Amino acid sequence: MKEMDRILLRFSEENVEEPITSQVILELGIPMRIVTATINSLGGDILVEVPKVHLKKIVQAFKAKGVVVKFPKLIEVNYDLCIDCGACYALCPVNAISFKEDNSIVFDENTCIGSPCGLCVDSCPARAISLVEQNRNNQK
Amino acid sequence: MAASKENNGRTIAEINQKIKSGDVQVVTAEEMKKLVESSGIEVAYKEVDVVTTGTFGAMCSSGAIINIGHSDPPIKIQKAWINDVEVSHPGAAVDLYIGASQMSETNPFEYGGGHIIEDLIAGKQVELRAISYGTDCYPRTKLDTVITKDDLNQFYLLNFRNCYQRYVCATNSRDEIIYTYMGKLLPRFRNATYSGAGALNPLMNDPDYETIGIGTRIFLGGAQGYVLGEGTQHDPGNKFGTIMVRGDCKQMSPEFISGGAFTKYGTSLYIGMGIPIPILNKGLAKKTALRDEEIFTDIVDYGVPRRDRPKLGKVSYATLKSGEVTINDRKVKVSSMSSLKKAKKISCILKSWIEDGTFYLSAPSETLPTNSVCNPMKQSDEIVLVSTVAQAAVTCSVDEDIKAVAQRIISNSVNHVVVTDKSGAIKGIVTSWDLTRAIAEGKTRLADIITKKVFTTRPDVSLEEASRKLAQHHISALPVIDRNKKVVGLITSEDISKLRGR
Numbered sequence: 001m002k003e004m005d006r007i008l009l010r011f012s013e014e015n016v017e018e019p020i021t022s023q024v025i026l027e028l029g030i031p032m033r034i035v036t037a038t039i040n041s042l043g044g045d046i047l048v049e050v051p052k053v054h055l056k057k058i059v060q061a062f063k064a065k066g067v068v069v070k071f072p073k074l075i076e077v078n079y080d081l082c083i084d085c086g087a088c089y090a091l092c093p094v095n096a097i098s099f100k101e102d103n104s105i106v107f108d109e110n111t112c113i114g115s116p117c118g119l120c121v122d123s124c125p126a127r128a129i130s131l132v133e134q135n136r137n138n139q140k
Numbered sequence: 141m142a143a144s145k146e147n148n149g150r151t152i153a154e155i156n157q158k159i160k161s162g163d164v165q166v167v168t169a170e171e172m173k174k175l176v177e178s179s180g181i182e183v184a185y186k187e188v189d190v191v192t193t194g195t196f197g198a199m200c201s202s203g204a205i206i207n208i209g210h211s212d213p214p215i216k217i218q219k220a221w222i223n224d225v226e227v228s229h230p231g232a233a234v235d236l237y238i239g240a241s242q243m244s245e246t247n248p249f250e251y252g253g254g255h256i257i258e259d260l261i262a263g264k265q266v267e268l269r270a271i272s273y274g275t276d277c278y279p280r281t282k283l284d285t286v287i288t289k290d291d292l293n294q295f296y297l298l299n300f301r302n303c304y305q306r307y308v309c310a311t312n313s314r315d316e317i318i319y320t321y322m323g324k325l326l327p328r329f330r331n332a333t334y335s336g337a338g339a340l341n342p343l344m345n346d347p348d349y350e351t352i353g354i355g356t357r358i359f360l361g362g363a364q365g366y367v368l369g370e371g372t373q374h375d376p377g378n379k380f381g382t383i384m385v386r387g388d389c390k391q392m393s394p395e396f397i398s399g400g401a402f403t404k405y406g407t408s409l410y411i412g413m414g415i416p417i418p419i420l421n422k423g424l425a426k427k428t429a430l431r432d433e434e435i436f437t438d439i440v441d442y443g444v445p446r447r448d449r450p451k452l453g454k455v456s457y458a459t460l461k462s463g464e465v466t467i468n469d470r471k472v473k474v475s476s477m478s479s480l481k482k483a484k485k486i487s488c489i490l491k492s493w494i495e496d497g498t499f500y501l502s503a504p505s506e507t508l509p510t511n512s513v514c515n516p517m518k519q520s521d522e523i524v525l526v527s528t529v530a531q532a533a534v535t536c537s538v539d540e541d542i543k544a545v546a547q548r549i550i551s552n553s554v555n556h557v558v559v560t561d562k563s564g565a566i567k568g569i570v571t572s573w574d575l576t577r578a579i580a581e582g583k584t585r586l587a588d589i590i591t592k593k594v595f596t597t598r599p600d601v602s603l604e605e606a607s608r609k610l611a612q613h614h615i616s617a618l619p620v621i622d623r624n625k626k627v628v629g630l631i632t633s634e635d636i637s638k639l640r641g642r
Binding site: 083084085086087088089090091092099102103104119122123125126127 | 196197198250319323324326331332333398400401402403408410463472473474475476477478479480481482484
């Protein structure tokens with residue numbers, strides 16, 4: 001499988017109605033996988049997976065059209081708190097949680113889809129998992 | 141001497157001699173299974189003196205007894221709280237029991253007795269608050285102080301049901317997520333959970349309790365502890381044995397004792413425990429070779445909140461540990477609620493303690509019972525089912541005139557009319573409030589005002605389950621339907637209140 005990177009495209013109130021994602025795909029001829037998409041009164045967020053080799057080109061194309069591009073951290077796992085029970089394991093719809101050889105739990109942060117899901121968060125008896133809020137006012 | 145003993149088996153005293161001289165042969169339960177597989181039982185029996193086991197899981201029937209010393213002037217504690225968690229007062233003036241599943245009054249479901257025990261073991265300060273009525277000898281009526289484990293005279297884990305031999309695999313038939321002591325269960329059998337270390341479990345490796353009983357020295361929470369006897373609900377006939385244990389918390393480590401929070405269920409305590417099984421005879425060598433493939437448990441539907449929940453099949457611990465089970469011909473992922481990593485670590489630590497000569501085996505003064513039974517509760521009331529309380533449902537069809545429905549509400553003195561199709565199957569519900577709103581909003585078609593997504597119940601459901609559904613969804617009635625979705629009645633919160641005499 002091709003190596004993919006994840007980027008979060010942040011659309012403003014002004015440009016959220018424009019078909020920017022489609023335009024970029026057509027212009028560059030590079031397919032992207034839309035993982036999640038949310039739209040609210042402040043604009044919209046689209047989480048996409050893009051081929052690693054074309055990352056730079058794609059980011060530039062979106063930025064040129066006024067889209068804010070972020071490299072999101074969607075989930076935070078505190079491994080100091082984790083007791084490696086695995087209560088979270090079966091809840092993940094995208095198989096981002098797995099056991100290592102030594103039976104410890106590991107999260108694949110590049111597979112996790114974050115806040116549109118969040119099924120694992122309240123299953124953790126050690127409260128080691130938290131979603132990272134993609135705060136719109138805190139444009140890092 | 142050694143040759144004659146070979147036929148008669150080993151004694152614990154002989155094993156302890158070998159621990160002292162540094163000649164003891166110890167393997168973990170995991171290693172024992174491999175050894176038997178590769179070399180056979182004869183060789184394993186000859187070579188191995190002790191097999192170490194381990195488990196790490198949520199064990200709710202746990203707690204710690206503490207003695208906080210006397211204040212001046214002294215107090216006979218009537219009620220007490222630590223970090224806002226009520227701690228019970230079972231005895232004299234200043235003895236308190238911190239129950240693992242008692243929840244904080246200010247942060248319920250997130251912090252509880254189990255967390256206090258963990259915090260104290262970790263060396264943290266906790267706030268103790270107590271009240272009393274005051275006596276001639278204990279005049280004090282109020283107490284507020286801050287303590288650590290160093291301020292406690294005694295701080296002992298005293299758990300009355302731990303270390304279940306095996307446990308069921310839980311799943312959920314309902315259309316909604318449920319939160320249970322077996323974790324979060326997705327709707328329509330979309331996941332499953334299980335608990336226990338399987339072939340590493342202490343009791344599983346000595347299923348006839350030949351070596352485990354009152355006084356057996358064990359690994360408990362990172363320190364040495366003791367078995368006090370069988371635990372509550374000990375059920376040897378069904379291979380659901382349990383033990384009661386005691387251990388000195390001051391010697392324990394938070395790595396093997398940690399508080400746990402089960403969303404919408406409550407708090408608990410995760411406990412690490414390991415028992416050394418002395419290989420006294422060939423039978424024990426064989427028993428400790430038991431593999432996950434040979435340990436089976438039931439897949440149980442926790443969507444049915446009754447004492448006897450429906451069983452959906454059997455599954456081995458080998459399958460459970462693979463992370464995937466088959467339920468109703470569909471493969472679903474299964475989560476462990478207990479940590480296999482820590483269970484393995486415990487069996488390794490216990491092994492090293494014995495090898496290092498810091499842990500000696502103890503013979504039980506009485507072994508666990510093998511013939512006791514676990515009976516259900518003797519109830520003075522009988523279960524009340526929805527079918528005994530439900531009334532006949534007043535129904536209408538979707539194409540009826542609003543006025544006709546309104547008239548039916550008045551003539552039957554009801555608030556709910558169930559919408560059905562020609563076959564009597566449920567299509568929606570309309571209430572007197574819906575009709576009032578229709579008038580206010582000028583709506584005239586019944587189809588525009590009915591609620592199509594209706595919460596329903598079944599005749600054979602307990603009244604408690606139906607009441608909970610009403611309360612959870614803030615509604616006042618549930619149509620009662622049969623398996624074909626045909627309406628067979630209606631149950632209202634009013635009917636339930638009347639029955640309860642409120």
